[in-house]
Amino acid sequence: MTMRFLMTTKGIDAAPPTPEVMAEMAAFVEEMTRAGVLLATGGLDPAGIHVSASGGKITVTDGPFTEAKEAIVSFALIETRSKEEAVEMSRRFWKIIGDGEGHIQQVFGPQG
Amino acid sequence: MTSGNGSENGAEGETWSGGGTGDGSRAGDARGVVGAVWRMESARIIAGLVRMVGDVGLAEELAQDALLAALEQWPQAGVPxxxxxxxMAVSKRRAVDHLRRGERHERGNELLAHDLATRPDTGEAGVDEALGVLDGEVGDDVLRLMFVSCHPALSxxxxxxxxxKLIGGLRTEEIARAFLVSEATVAQRVVRAKRTLADLRVPFEVPEGPDRAARLSSVLEVVYLVFNEGYAATAGEDWTRRDLCHEALRLGRLLAGLAPGExxxxxxxxxxxxxxxxLAARNDPSGRPLALHEQNRGRWDRLLIHRGFEALLRxxxxGGPLGPYVLQAAIAACHAQAATAEETDWKRIAELYEVLIRVLPxxxxxxxxxxxxxxxxxxxxGLAAVDALAGEPALGGYHRLPSVRGDLLARLGRHEEARREFERAAALTRNVPERTVLLERAAACADAAAAVRAAPGGTVTLGEAADDFLARxxxxxATVRSYGQTMGRLRREIGDDVPLADVGAGRVARVFAAAWGSAAPATWNRxxxxxxxxxxxxxxxxxxTGGPDGDLAAGLGRRYEPRGRTRPIDRSRVEALGERPDIALRERVLWLLLHESAAGVxxxxxxxxxxxxxxxxRARTAGGSGWIRWGDGVAELLPGLVAGRRRGPLFLSERRPGPGRPPAPGDLCPETGRRRLSYERAEYLFKQATGHTLGRLRAR
Structure with missing residues (x-):
C-alpha cells in the first residue's frame, strides 16, 4: 500500500544555496516528480498569517510570529511504499541541501 | 538521479552513520532500510549488472549477494x-570477481573485466567512481532490462x-501473494524465464526498426496486466489488490521517463x-463493489486525475496516430471530467469507441x-450490439458479457431474461464480492419479474388494469373523465373481476352495440x-388484452360524423339495394363496403x-397507413368480386381504356387490362340507382 508523507524543513541560517546545489535540487525534483514519488512541493513565506478561532470569533493577524529558524519554509508531499522509503527520500534531499532540520509526517487522506 | 553528488564526507562505503540510538531498534531500522533501498534501487543495480555480465540470471544473483551482504552488515555497522x-558498489565488485574467475574460459569478457578491475573500487572515491561507470547509461539500462524481461518469447x-521481480524489486513471496499462487510457482516462472532468455541469447538492447513497436507493446501489455490484476482481481476476497496497481503505476511512470517520445x-x-x-471510491464501506455511476466522485483522487490529464497531453x-492506450485514456478522461454520472458525455465516449474498435477490435x-x-x-x-457478440469464443467464460446483457435487459423491463443473465454472470465470476452483487441484481430482477407476472398471467383483472390506465x-x-365513462361502462357490463386476458373484442363490441349503438357517431367514436x-x-x-393483437376495438368501426345536416342512408335501404337484380355485384360490394366501413369513397x-x-x-389502405374494415355483408360478397385475381385494383371499370388516355400503371389491372373504377363513374351509377351521392352511404 502506498502512503503519503509531508516532508517539511525549518528555516536555515546558513548562506543561500549555490547555483550548483540549486541545479542538483532541480534535477532531483524533476526526477522524483516524473517517478510519481513527489506529488507537490513548494516554499513557504516564513511570516505567514495567523488565524485563530475561539467561541465562534475568527481572528486573523499578519505575521511574523516565530523565529525564522523555527518556521517551516518548504514542504514536499511524497508518495512511497513504506516509511523507510520516505526516510530514504529525505536522506537524499538533505545530502543535496546540506545542514538543516525537518519533519516527516504521514498524511492520511482520501486514498483510504 | 546521480548518486555521485560531490559530497566530501569521506569514503562512503566505509563511513557508517547509524540511525537509531539503541542497538535493537537500530538493527530493526537497518533491516527496513535495506528493504526500502533495495526496492528503490534494484532495477538500476540489476540492469547495470546485466550490461556487465550479459546474463539476467547471473546479474540477479550478484545483486542478491549484495543484498545479503547489506542485511548482514547494516544492522551491526549501521546504515551507510x-x-x-x-x-551498487558491492554488486559491481562481485561482478568483477566473477568476470575475473571466468577470464580463463571466456576471453571475450577479458577486456571489460580488466577495465573494471583496474578502476579503483575501494578507497575514498571508490563508490562514486564505480557508479560513474554505470551512471551515464543507467536509465537506458533499465529500459533495456524492461524490454528483455517483457520479451515476447516468454509466457x-x-x-x-x-x-x-527485476524492475519492481518485489520479492518472490510478494508476487506470489499478489497473484494468489504459491511461491514455488513464481520462483519456477522466474527461473524458466531466465533460462529461456539465456537459451535464446536475447540481446541486452532496446530494439530498433520494425521489431520495436511489437516489443514495446509487449512491455505495455505487461504493465497494464499488472495494473488490471490489481484493479479488478480475478479471484479471491479482495476486490482490489492495490499494491499491484501502484506497482504498475510506478513501472509506467518509469517507462515514460525512459521513453518520453512514445x-x-x-x-x-x-x-x-x-x-x-x-480506487478509493470503488467499494462501499462494507467492501461491496460500486459501479462507476454509483461511486462518490468526491472520493476520486484529484491528484491522480491531474497526473492522468497531464500524461494524456504529453x-x-x-503526435502520430491514436493508439489503443491513448484512446482508452481519453475515454477514462471523459469519466473523470464528469462531475456527476448524469453529466457523462456518453456520445463522445461512443465516438471514441468507434475509433478504438478500429485499432483494437x-x-x-x-x-x-x-x-x-x-x-x-x-x-x-446496446442490446443489439451485445447480441452481435453472442457466440464469440473469446467471451465464452467472461462474466461481463451476461452481466452487461442483464443490465440492458433490466433497463428494457425484460426482467425474467435479465435475471437469467445475472445468474449466469454470477456463476462465471471468481470474484466473491462481485458475485454477491450479481446475485443481488438477479434477485431484484426476479422480484420485478414476479410483480409483472402477478399482473397479466391471469390475475390482473379488467378493473385493476382500468384503474392503472386512468391513474396515469x-x-x-377531461380525458380521465371521458375515458372513465367508457371504462366504467365496460367494467359494469363485463365485470371487474374478469381477467384482462379474457376480455375479447367481441364482448366489447356487444357492450358498445347495446350502450352506444344508437348514439351519435361522435359519441360512438369517442x-x-x-x-x-x-x-x-x-x-x-x-x-x-384478449382482443386480436391485443386490440379490443377490433370489432368497432369508426362511424362517419357528418359535417352538414345530411343524414346517411340507413342500413335497411342499403340492404334493399343489394337485393335488386339490376344492380351489378361490383356496385353492391362498393356500396355495402362504404356503408360498413364508414371509410371515404x-x-x-x-x-x-x-x-x-x-x-x-380488413384491407390496408393504399398509403399503407391504416385499415379499412367491413362486416358480414361485404365478407359474403367480396370473394365473388375478387374472382381469383391476385393483384391490381379491386374495383374495375367495365371497359378497357382507349388509346388516347393511358392510365397510371397502378390503376391498370395486370390480369384483365381494365382500369380502376373512377370516382365520377361510381358516383354516377349510385345517383342513377338512388338519387343520392355516395357520401350518404357512410354509416352514422
Missing amino acids: DNPGAWL TESRVALTL AEVHGLVALTELQASR ARKC TPVVRLNRAVALAMAYDPEV EDLDA HRGAVRSFSAWAAAQGRP GPVLALNVENLDLAGR
Missing part, C-alpha cells in the same frame, strides 16, 4: 550514508513475474493514473462499446377512441386486391 551507492506469467507509453500512464484515481504532443472492446451505445442512445441499440400521470382531467387507447396502453405494459376505390385480408375482414 548512501545506501543505494553501497549496494505472459513469466514476463509479469520477471518484470515485477505516445502509447504516456497513454498507458494516463489510463492507469485515471483508473487508479477511482501523449498527444508526441477485440471482443471486450466491442462489449464496452455496446455499453457506451446503450448509454449514449438507447438500451435497444400523462392524462389530463368511446371507441378510449378503448383503442386502453388496448395500446395495456399491450405496452406487457398486459395484453376515395380510399375504398383505391383498394388493391393484394392488400385485402379476407379472413381478417
Whole structure:
C-alpha cells in the first residue's frame, strides 16, 4: 500500500544555496516528480498569517510570529511504499541541501 | 538521479552513520532500510549488472549477494550514508570477481573485466567512481532490462513475474501473494524465464526498426496486466489488490521517463493514473463493489486525475496516430471530467469507441462499446450490439458479457431474461464480492419479474388494469373523465373481476352495440377512441388484452360524423339495394363496403386486391397507413368480386381504356387490362340507382 508523507524543513541560517546545489535540487525534483514519488512541493513565506478561532470569533493577524529558524519554509508531499522509503527520500534531499532540520509526517487522506 | 553528488564526507562505503540510538531498534531500522533501498534501487543495480555480465540470471544473483551482504552488515555497522551507492558498489565488485574467475574460459569478457578491475573500487572515491561507470547509461539500462524481461518469447506469467521481480524489486513471496499462487510457482516462472532468455541469447538492447513497436507493446501489455490484476482481481476476497496497481503505476511512470517520445507509453500512464484515481471510491464501506455511476466522485483522487490529464497531453504532443492506450485514456478522461454520472458525455465516449474498435477490435472492446451505445442512445441499440457478440469464443467464460446483457435487459423491463443473465454472470465470476452483487441484481430482477407476472398471467383483472390506465400521470382531467365513462361502462357490463386476458373484442363490441349503438357517431367514436387507447396502453405494459393483437376495438368501426345536416342512408335501404337484380355485384360490394366501413369513397376505390385480408375482414389502405374494415355483408360478397385475381385494383371499370388516355400503371389491372373504377363513374351509377351521392352511404 502506498502512503503519503509531508516532508517539511525549518528555516536555515546558513548562506543561500549555490547555483550548483540549486541545479542538483532541480534535477532531483524533476526526477522524483516524473517517478510519481513527489506529488507537490513548494516554499513557504516564513511570516505567514495567523488565524485563530475561539467561541465562534475568527481572528486573523499578519505575521511574523516565530523565529525564522523555527518556521517551516518548504514542504514536499511524497508518495512511497513504506516509511523507510520516505526516510530514504529525505536522506537524499538533505545530502543535496546540506545542514538543516525537518519533519516527516504521514498524511492520511482520501486514498483510504 | 546521480548518486555521485560531490559530497566530501569521506569514503562512503566505509563511513557508517547509524540511525537509531539503541542497538535493537537500530538493527530493526537497518533491516527496513535495506528493504526500502533495495526496492528503490534494484532495477538500476540489476540492469547495470546485466550490461556487465550479459546474463539476467547471473546479474540477479550478484545483486542478491549484495543484498545479503547489506542485511548482514547494516544492522551491526549501521546504515551507510548512501545506501543505494553501497549496494551498487558491492554488486559491481562481485561482478568483477566473477568476470575475473571466468577470464580463463571466456576471453571475450577479458577486456571489460580488466577495465573494471583496474578502476579503483575501494578507497575514498571508490563508490562514486564505480557508479560513474554505470551512471551515464543507467536509465537506458533499465529500459533495456524492461524490454528483455517483457520479451515476447516468454509466457505472459513469466514476463509479469520477471518484470515485477527485476524492475519492481518485489520479492518472490510478494508476487506470489499478489497473484494468489504459491511461491514455488513464481520462483519456477522466474527461473524458466531466465533460462529461456539465456537459451535464446536475447540481446541486452532496446530494439530498433520494425521489431520495436511489437516489443514495446509487449512491455505495455505487461504493465497494464499488472495494473488490471490489481484493479479488478480475478479471484479471491479482495476486490482490489492495490499494491499491484501502484506497482504498475510506478513501472509506467518509469517507462515514460525512459521513453518520453512514445505516445502509447504516456497513454498507458494516463489510463492507469485515471483508473487508479477511482480506487478509493470503488467499494462501499462494507467492501461491496460500486459501479462507476454509483461511486462518490468526491472520493476520486484529484491528484491522480491531474497526473492522468497531464500524461494524456504529453501523449498527444508526441503526435502520430491514436493508439489503443491513448484512446482508452481519453475515454477514462471523459469519466473523470464528469462531475456527476448524469453529466457523462456518453456520445463522445461512443465516438471514441468507434475509433478504438478500429485499432483494437477485440471482443471486450466491442462489449464496452455496446455499453457506451446503450448509454449514449438507447438500451435497444446496446442490446443489439451485445447480441452481435453472442457466440464469440473469446467471451465464452467472461462474466461481463451476461452481466452487461442483464443490465440492458433490466433497463428494457425484460426482467425474467435479465435475471437469467445475472445468474449466469454470477456463476462465471471468481470474484466473491462481485458475485454477491450479481446475485443481488438477479434477485431484484426476479422480484420485478414476479410483480409483472402477478399482473397479466391471469390475475390482473379488467378493473385493476382500468384503474392503472386512468391513474396515469400523462392524462389530463377531461380525458380521465371521458375515458372513465367508457371504462366504467365496460367494467359494469363485463365485470371487474374478469381477467384482462379474457376480455375479447367481441364482448366489447356487444357492450358498445347495446350502450352506444344508437348514439351519435361522435359519441360512438369517442368511446371507441378510449378503448383503442386502453388496448395500446395495456399491450405496452406487457398486459395484453384478449382482443386480436391485443386490440379490443377490433370489432368497432369508426362511424362517419357528418359535417352538414345530411343524414346517411340507413342500413335497411342499403340492404334493399343489394337485393335488386339490376344492380351489378361490383356496385353492391362498393356500396355495402362504404356503408360498413364508414371509410371515404376515395380510399375504398383505391383498394388493391393484394392488400385485402379476407379472413381478417380488413384491407390496408393504399398509403399503407391504416385499415379499412367491413362486416358480414361485404365478407359474403367480396370473394365473388375478387374472382381469383391476385393483384391490381379491386374495383374495375367495365371497359378497357382507349388509346388516347393511358392510365397510371397502378390503376391498370395486370390480369384483365381494365382500369380502376373512377370516382365520377361510381358516383354516377349510385345517383342513377338512388338519387343520392355516395357520401350518404357512410354509416352514422
